[in-house]
Amino acid sequence: MLQAMITAEVGDDMLGEDPTVNRLERFVADMFGHEAAVFACSGTQSNQMGIRVHCLPGDELLINETGHIANFEGGAPAAVSGVTVRTIEAPDGFLDVDSLEGKIRVNDQHFARTRLLCLENTTNLGGGQVYSLEHLHRVSDWATTNGLKRHLDGARLFNAIVSGGYSAADVGKCFDTISICFSKGLGCPMGSILVGNKEDIARARRIRRLFGGALRQTGIVAAAAMYALANNITRLKCDHVNAMQLASGLAAIDGIHIEANRVKSNLVFFEVEAGRGLAIQLAGALKEQGVLVGPMGGQRLRAVTHLDATTDDIAEAIDVIRLCMGRGFADRPMVGRGPYSK
Numbered sequence: 001m002l003q004a005m006i007t008a009e010v011g012d013d014m015l016g017e018d019p020t021v022n023r024l025e026r027f028v029a030d031m032f033g034h035e036a037a038v039f040a041c042s043g044t045q046s047n048q049m050g051i052r053v054h055c056l057p058g059d060e061l062l063i064n065e066t067g068h069i070a071n072f073e074g075g076a077p078a079a080v081s082g083v084t085v086r087t088i089e090a091p092d093g094f095l096d097v098d099s100l101e102g103k104i105r106v107n108d109q110h111f112a113r114t115r116l117l118c119l120e121n122t123t124n125l126g127g128g129q130v131y132s133l134e135h136l137h138r139v140s141d142w143a144t145t146n147g148l149k150r151h152l153d154g155a156r157l158f159n160a161i162v163s164g165g166y167s168a169a170d171v172g173k174c175f176d177t178i179s180i181c182f183s184k185g186l187g188c189p190m191g192s193i194l195v196g197n198k199e200d201i202a203r204a205r206r207i208r209r210l211f212g213g214a215l216r217q218t219g220i221v222a223a224a225a226m227y228a229l230a231n232n233i234t235r236l237k238c239d240h241v242n243a244m245q246l247a248s249g250l251a252a253i254d255g256i257h258i259e260a261n262r263v264k265s266n267l268v269f270f271e272v273e274a275g276r277g278l279a280i281q282l283a284g285a286l287k288e289q290g291v292l293v294g295p296m297g298g299q300r301l302r303a304v305t306h307l308d309a310t311t312d313d314i315a316e317a318i319d320v321i322r323l324c325m326g327r328g329f330a331d332r333p334m335v336g337r338g339p340y341s342k
């Protein structure tokens, strides 16, 4: 990947003259069966570009209550687009027609205009769950029938595609805009992309400029993304196998709770038994032993498998966690913080 970056052909992307970026945008648009695509600095940026494209100030979007857009983007829909966020209870992070029915506000001056439906695939805090294609179609058809635009937060969309057994073009049919991250499972240092129709992507490009995200010799990072699309997609199934191995290893450790059979992609959520100590303390103890897991607040932790973690690393991580649990960690200071809640 670094070699591809070093040797990338570049130009001024602000002028549309970076050949590597142009190739990447064309390639991803075609892959998803959409007309156009625009590179973005981060997944937050491409999500917010999508929201701004579809909504006006005073509009409302619907999203699962655990959604990244609702929780982890600094309040951006309100701050940068004047859009209110209506979160909907969603088991495993999945929105479905029965939970969405009745959530579109009546067209009346009292109410925000419900304008946009946002889904997440995989469902990150929902447990890294994967929508089936039928489910995507059902919700997407419902949104279209009810006059909503459809945006997909596909930070880990290729994990979903590999796990769900459908294609990028299959997913493309279900959404008006899709944001995909290169910096997660695909292993790039930075970058995301937004796909959609020509008009929407032209508007998104103007919005990207407004958000300070229009870059110059972007080919250096676009080359990393091209490399990842060629080399790092099919290997995602290794991350999923590793995640399942980690989950079954964790299930056998005294004081750890996990439903190992619910692991569907590269995210492994588990709980440390109350009374043993807090997630944040366990995470601190594990970090000292070289095992990085994210404390998610309270007793909950998240482990992520990725291209820098081998199957042997997973076995070692399980050993380290077992030892830590055996030794105890409740006397540890509560340093650092869970990124997600107190």
Ligand SMILES: *Cc1c(COP(=O)(O)O)cnc(C)c1O
Pocket: 042, 043, 044, 045, 047, 068, 069, 120, 123, 124, 153, 155, 156, 181, 183, 184
């Ligand atoms: C990581 C992530 C994003 C994008 O976050 P950035 O930090 O801006 O790259 C969006 N949605 C989900 C579900 C994510 O996990």
